[in-house]
Amino acid sequence: MALVALASAKGSPGVTTTGLVLGALWPRPVLLAECDPSGSDVAIRMSAPGGQPLNSDRGLVSLAAAGRKGLDDDVIMAHSQQLDGGLDVMVGVRSPEQIGGMGGLWEPLGITFNQMFSADVIADCGRIGPSSPQLPVVQAARMVVLVCTATGSSVAHLRERLGQLVHHVDAKLGVLVVGDPKRREGVKQVWSVLDAMSVPVQHRWHLAYDPAGAAFFDGRGQGRLDRTPLIRTAGDIAAEMAAAVAMPTQHDFDMAQAAFPPGSSDGAWEGR
Numbered sequence: 459m460a461l462v463a464l465a466s467a468k469g470s471p472g473v474t475t476t477g478l479v480l481g482a483l484w485p486r487p488v489l490l491a492e493c494d495p496s497g498s499d500v501a502i503r504m505s506a507p508g509g510q511p512l513n514s515d516r517g518l519v520s521l522a523a524a525g526r527k528g529l530d531d532d533v534i535m536a537h538s539q540q541l542d543g544g545l546d547v548m549v550g551v552r553s554p555e556q557i558g559g560m561g562g563l564w565e566p567l568g569i570t571f572n573q574m575f576s577a578d579v580i581a582d583c584g585r586i587g588p589s590s591p592q593l594p595v596v597q598a599a600r601m602v603v604l605v606c607t608a609t610g611s612s613v614a615h616l617r618e619r620l621g622q623l624v625h626h627v628d629a630k631l632g633v634l635v636v637g638d639p640k641r642r643e644g645v646k647q648v649w650s651v652l653d654a655m656s657v658p659v660q661h662r663w664h665l666a667y668d669p670a671g672a673a674f675f676d677g678r679g680q681g682r683l684d685r686t687p688l689i690r691t692a693g694d695i696a697a698e699m700a701a702a703v704a705m706p707t708q709h710d711f712d713m714a715q716a717a718f719p720p721g722s723s724d725g726a727w728e729g730r
């Protein structure tokens with residue numbers, strides 16, 4: 459199936475919230491993987507079925523230890539857990555200090571995410587820059603979606619990051635603006651900035667800026683989530699995004715070929 463990497467250029471535009479809401483509405487089986495080196499928010503904000511706390515020892519860090527012998531769907535799912543509501547998540551590192559233990563696992567992890575049999579993967583890659591350790595996950599994705607807000611500084615950083623990213627990734631590119639549904643002008647300005655760039659951004663989405671809706675993904679929701687502008691706008695986005703990544707691309711074959719050259723032992727990553 460497919461890996462979609464969500465990331466931001468700067469600030470905190472709503473990558474984690476977007477990942478949670480898209481994961482909740484995704485039309486196929488999906489795993490939300492927290493690959494943000496700055497530390498897990500899902501483990502803090504969200505709960506397991508019955509309102510129990512999530513197990514913060516089960517996730518990316520436990521996978522890093524187990525995954526050195528090889529990665530496949532079963533290993534990935536063994537280090538994932540379910541949120542209240544049913545979404546499968548792989549909880550990220552507790553703090554940036556734990557990133558050191560990931561070693562060279564980011565690249566095989568990204569490639570494995572992109573070719574799981576049982577689920578698509580939405581990776582919350584947090585803020586990305588040229589020296590971000592999680593960059594190999596972004597590079598392995600079938601689609602990279604940069605999340606921004608409709609403010610001047612967010613768009614300026616988006617522009618700069620897209621200009622750089624295009625040299626490092628071969629994936630389909632998308633931009634998702636978290637913007638006030640009543641102020642479409644701001645979102646249109648983001649699109650005109652993209653139009654003026656030579657970078658091919660194939661997909662553009664507008665997710666509602668909706669504090670009451672976002673509060674449900676922050677452990678503070680009240681009332682009916684399904685009636686919020688956030689959910690209403692995210693439903694169409696999840697459907698479009700899932701459709702756009704449904705078919706493997708040449709990029710996927712090239713990545714897999716480079717990672718598993720003919721004659722190599724399938725799934726073993728040791729020594730890479």
Ligand SMILES: Nc1ncnc2c1ncn2[C@@H]1O[C@H](COP(=O)(O)OP(=O)(O)O)[C@@H](O)[C@H]1O
Nearest residue numbers: 470471472473474475636666667668669672676
């Ligand atoms: N669509 C949205 N509408 C309103 N507030 C949002 C939205 N998305 C995120 N937020 C809020 O913005 C803050 C940062 O969101 P978060 O998803 O953690 O961003 P990031 O992962 O980019 O750091 C949180 O308080 C969250 O509730």
Ligand SMILES: [Mg+2]
Nearest residue numbers: 473474499584
């Ligand atoms: Mg985040």
